[in-house]
Amino acid sequence: MTIYAKTIFFIIIFLIYSLTYIFERNNSTRAIQKILITSLIIMMIAVIIAPSFFVFGSANLLGVGRGPDAVLYLYIIVSLAINFILFRKIAEAESRITKLTKWIALNINNKNSNDFLN
Amino acid sequence: MLTLGKKINLNSFDQFLILIPAYNEEENIKKVIDSISIFFKNILIIDDGSSDKTLDIILKSKFTCLRHPINLGQGAALGTGLDFFIKHTNFKYIATFDADGQHSVDDLLEMVLEIKSDKDISCIVGSRFLLKSTQKNIPFIRRYILILARFYENIFYSSKFTDAHNGLRVLKRDIVEKCLMNIENFDMAHATEISYKISKSKFKFKEYPININYKNVNSQTILNSINIIFKNIFSNKK
Secondary structure, three states, rough: OOHHHHHHHHHHHHHHHHHHHHOOOOHHHHHHHHHHHHHHHHHHHHHHHHHHHHHHHHHHOOOOOOOHHHHHHHHHHHHHHHHHHHHHHHHHHHHHHHHHHHHHHHHHOOHHHHOOOO | OEEEEEEEEEEHHHHHHHHEEEEEOOOOHHHHHHHHHHOOOOOOOOEEOOOOOHHHHHHHOOEEEEEEEOOOOOHHHHHHHHHHHHHHHOEEEEEEEOOOOOHHHHHHHHHHHHHHOOEEEEEEEEEEEHHHHHHHHOOOOHHHHHHEEEEEEHHHHHHOOOOOOOOOEEEEHHHHHHHHHHOOOOOOOHHHHHHHHHHHHOEEEEEEEOOOOOOOOOOOOOOHHHHHHHHHHHEEEE
């Protein structure tokens, strides 16, 4: 793997991290995520249809040398992206559950809470 | 009433709300409530989804109880208590007190008297590291983990506290309203978040030497500090 390819590899990971973590999740970031996932699916189908062209072509382009190595690097990038996206989604779900639980505690599940009202 | 060698007018404590977050503390909660209720009549207990008899014991007491239907963590329980405090404007101060029986009511009283006498102070936090006598009571490994945690928080969170994770705090309404609403860390990492928010605020705060009773086996484990560090590193919440 050439130094350029390694740099591209780390930039991709950094970009995925940025997309899922640093930017607020809004419709635009969700759309970008969908574009990335769709591109990935198209790539996977393309690899199955014409492995020599896509796997070895992309391997040569990145300077990886061997097709299976390119697949390995792609797998690392994709699994990291999925991890980050899932981690973010779980954190968001936890936050929503906490808000709901606190609301229930303050408004329904309470005893004597009105005793303190002015 | 005469306590701590001082004559205290208990009516002056009406402005204080004592917040006790509790989770599976059936062995200690009654003792804690009874000891606080001698001096304070406004006690709020948050049952954080306990699966033992903690809720039944709390419900038998005359004090206010809010219940989380599921366990979320001490940070969330404190958050619920602070929301309640903000809604009820008749209280000027809120004190947080652990349900595991580690804190002493004498320390709480001292801190309450201190914040009442010093009008400039908005927050007093207990510390085990201000006196050698209280430091000696901390178990050996826990002491050094707490010192490491303090350095970590001083460097990465600009925390100015000597005790990284102390749950005994007395807070004025202004600091709660402006700095401590919306605690984002639900678990024990909330202590770091609170230290960080107080340290970066413009409000004056001080630490008060307190003693911790380590006889209780239900207290936080040392290994949980690893969880807290990882949570702080990999979470973007502050």
